[in-house]
Amino acid sequence: MNARTETAQRAARLALVGALLLIGLWIAHGFVPALLWAVVLTIAVDPLHLKLRVWMKGTHRIVIPLIITALAALVVLVPLAFGIAQALREAHDISSWIAQAQAQGVPVPDWVARLPIGGEAVRDWWQTHLARPEDATQQLRAIRGGEWLIHSRMIGANVAHRAVVFGFTLLTLFFVLRDRDALLAQGRRAVLRFFGPTGERVGAQAIRSVRGTIDGLVLVGLGVGALMAIVYLVAGVPHPLLLGGATAIAAMIPFGAPAMFAVAALLLLLQGSVGGAIAVVAIGTAIIFVADHFIRPAMIGGATQLPFLWVLIGILGGVETLGLFGLFIGPAVMAVLVMLWREFLANGAGE
Numbered sequence: 001m002n003a004r005t006e007t008a009q010r011a012a013r014l015a016l017v018g019a020l021l022l023i024g025l026w027i028a029h030g031f032v033p034a035l036l037w038a039v040v041l042t043i044a045v046d047p048l049h050l051k052l053r054v055w056m057k058g059t060h061r062i063v064i065p066l067i068i069t070a071l072a073a074l075v076v077l078v079p080l081a082f083g084i085a086q087a088l089r090e091a092h093d094i095s096s097w098i099a100q101a102q103a104q105g106v107p108v109p110d111w112v113a114r115l116p117i118g119g120e121a122v123r124d125w126w127q128t129h130l131a132r133p134e135d136a137t138q139q140l141r142a143i144r145g146g147e148w149l150i151h152s153r154m155i156g157a158n159v160a161h162r163a164v165v166f167g168f169t170l171l172t173l174f175f176v177l178r179d180r181d182a183l184l185a186q187g188r189r190a191v192l193r194f195f196g197p198t199g200e201r202v203g204a205q206a207i208r209s210v211r212g213t214i215d216g217l218v219l220v221g222l223g224v225g226a227l228m229a230i231v232y233l234v235a236g237v238p239h240p241l242l243l244g245g246a247t248a249i250a251a252m253i254p255f256g257a258p259a260m261f262a263v264a265a266l267l268l269l270l271q272g273s274v275g276g277a278i279a280v281v282a283i284g285t286a287i288i289f290v291a292d293h294f295i296r297p298a299m300i301g302g303a304t305q306l307p308f309l310w311v312l313i314g315i316l317g318g319v320e321t322l323g324l325f326g327l328f329i330g331p332a333v334m335a336v337l338v339m340l341w342r343e344f345l346a347n348g349a350g351e
Contacts, residue, residue, distance in 0.1 A: 038176055052068070066174065109270075208335070216297075220251070223291070225247045228244050228283075237276075
């Protein structure tokens with residue numbers, strides 16, 4: 001076998017591997033988000049996994065992955081069930097309100113008279129479009145038309161798709177945790193073979209970045225949500241626990257929490273509590289300022305030695321490009337780039 005034949009066979013093998021890889025990605029592309037989320041969750045819970053392996057030494061290899069997977073499911077499903085139950089109660093109240101509005105109309109609320117600007121215009125519009133039963137019925141009929149049904153079906157299909165992705169994510173998480181050691185060894189060998197020691201350092205930096213981002217975004221977001229739930233409760237905001245949970249989720253995204261402060265302040269304004277609305281916005285702004293400028297940079301940047309400016313660019317750019325998953329991928333990519341840049345400068349200085 002001459003050199004030309006060997007080269008042709010090598011090229012054919014590479015082409016075959018590339019074609020099979022593309023076909024495999026095409027077949028599994030619908031489950032790629034679930035696989036990636038499972039990897040992120042595995043990185044997040046791996047310290048807990050290792051501690052449980054020490055504490056529960058001798059147990060069957062599927063017990064600890066099963067416990068962690070069940071806990072991950074409960075963390076998502078319990079708040080979701082609470083929110084759905086609350087939404088169903090609200091839907092019943094809204095249905096009763098609609099029936100009353102169609103029978104009696106909707107009188108102008110008291111808070112309209114307390115509006116500092118535009119109160120008279122709002123009152124005139126309300127009396128024209130909602131005060132009489134026939135006008136209120138016409139407005140509500142427009143809201144409850146066929147377009148609303150179409151949007152409901154779209155929302156239902158989206159929820160069903162996300163439920164399937166979530167279920168497959170949990171299934172993947174279980175198997176990745178169960179076979180953690182074997183998968184880690186295989187990944188390390190593959191990285192060393194293709195990229196050498198630099199590849200292993202890049203992988204370790206990416207893992208540290210994902211873990212630091214999870215700590216900085218998720219844990220800080222939960223803390224902000226818990227504090228704001230207390231503020232909402234004291235200020236008299238309706239459904240403070242539900243709104244606090246929504247604030248926790250919004251606080252995981254930079255500049256997301258102020259939107260929830262505005263919603264809470266608006267609810268208080270509708271109740272006529274101007275002082276409470278101002279207090280919620282002021283306290284919320286102070287909490288998010290401390291979280292974003294002191295706690296979160298220390299947690300994310302401290303784990304990866306990454307300046308917070310690059311953390312912020314990675315988070316915002318990742319969210320814009322990849323959606324929610326970009327919260328974790330963006331900072332990881334920035335951390336790897338900064339690490340490679342520093343190594344490049346260090347090698348240049350040593351020459």
